[in-house]
Amino acid sequence: MTLPVETFFLHPEAQGTLQQQIQQMIARGILSGRFQKGEKLPSTRKLAAHLGVSRITVTIAYTELQANDYLVSKGRSGYYVSENAPSPPTFTATPEGTDAVDWHRAIGQKFSGGRSLSKPQDWARFRYPFIYGQADPTLFDHANWRLCALQALGQRDFNALTTDYFDQDDPQLIEFIARHILPRRGITANPDQILITLGAQNALWLTTQVLLTQRRRAVLEDPCYPALRDILSQSRCHVTPVRVDQDGLPPYAIPPDTDVIFTTPSHQCPTNATMPMERRRALLERAQEIEALIVEDDYEFEMSFLKSPSPALKSLDSDGRVIYVGSFSKSLFPGLRLGYLVGSQPFIREARALRASVLRHPPGHIQRTTAYFLSLGHYDALIRRMGAALQERRKAMEAALADNGLQISGRGYFGGSSFWMRAPREINTSDLARRLQARSVLIEPGHAFFAGSHQPSNYFRLAYSSIPSNRIREGVNLIAEEMAVVA
Known part of the structure; x- marks a missing residue:
């Protein structure tokens, strides 16, 4: 891909000759990671016209960068960022409080800090994803x-x-x-x-x-x-x-x-x-x-x-x-x-x-x-197909939960896609969820659903909308095993 010529500009307060400024501009682009290895630079004619300098100035700058292994020339094709160019450094995040702005004073209203639910972006790679609200690619049209x-x-x-x-x-x-x-x-x-x-x-x-x-x-x-x-x-x-x-x-x-x-x-x-x-x-x-x-x-x-x-x-x-x-x-x-x-x-x-x-x-x-x-x-056809699949999964879930003695606190009267579960009082389902995730099982702890500062910690939600029927029993067995360790 050719780098857009519009991304190149000379800083009005830059020091040095035009040739040096162009070299520094390109080197900074490479070191900052904006210019990737293998990307093509604009032609010397285009860049010179864009910057308002002579073409020979750009050519000399490119040649110097090539000599320092920042660029490589490929015959008549042009100049490219060299595969041997220095790699961008790995920067750590700027520590909070280093800004000149006092953000505690500047922010008039805060929107962060809520107890919203979180789900792994890569949930589909888990073998037993009992999570709610995700689309099943095997059912979608x-x-x-x-x-x-x-x-x-x-x-x-x-x-x-x-x-x-x-x-x-x-x-x-x-x-x-x-x-x-x-x-x-x-x-x-x-x-x-x-x-x-x-x-x-x-x-x-x-x-x-x-x-x-x-x-x-x-x-x-x-x-x-x-x-x-x-x-x-x-x-x-x-x-x-x-x-x-x-x-x-x-x-x-x-x-x-x-x-x-x-x-x-x-x-x-x-x-x-x-x-x-x-x-x-x-x-x-x-x-x-x-x-x-x-x-x-x-x-x-x-x-x-x-x-x-x-x-x-x-x-x-x-x-x-x-x-x-x-x-x-x-x-x-x-x-x-x-x-x-x-x-x-x-x-x-x-x-x-x-x-x-x-x-x-x-x-x-x-x-x-x-x-x-x-x-x-x-x-309508999709709803019918989803309904048939969810009904089959619900039956498999109910049987597996009953066989393992797990307590259902709420189930949809007309259907739905999840069960509201209650674990024994001594089980913290947030801790349970972390242990299960290591065994490729995803559940949703229930504390975020409750108001106040003293939410019950032993509730959780098990959804069956994103897991095939033939994996439900295996996943429920693993949940029961982990709960038994604590109990």
């Missing part, structure tokens, strides 16, 4: 997704690919969500009541920014999705965690001064509890009584392979009190980063304006590719 992507990149969809929608979204994707996705959850919505987001987490952030201030109070489930707790903390609103039971969030425990209630009624995260219809109605009544809004995260309704899911809480809402959050991260793949918000027009209008000021809109070609994949029937 690669061929049809590729065809839909090619179609979205074609000339007919040039406008969808290149247009700046400003604060709008792909009408084809909006139409499919309104006419096909939402009716399955019992929800009716107009296009101006739907907003595409960069996944469910972005939808929750937009909702928090629009609805909550430092004077308002939010209720969230405990345990809950850790990223939601971080989002609420960053908004500086008052936060009240409410411990869930076997039926999810108890309405009677919600404080009367609550402004917004965040809940996962169909598939509580992470316990997998499903809120019964009677409690859903009670939750709506409680919200109406205290004049609170409800944010419903319906994150895994597609994985209902045991029986049809209950209607969404939003479908029972008669006064526009529920804001609905949906996502394609679990049903398609998390890297897609597409979700959607459904709510009353005044709320969606503000969320749309906020989104436009931050990122304008999710990429048009991603929206159009997804619209094709949904509308051509590939999405």
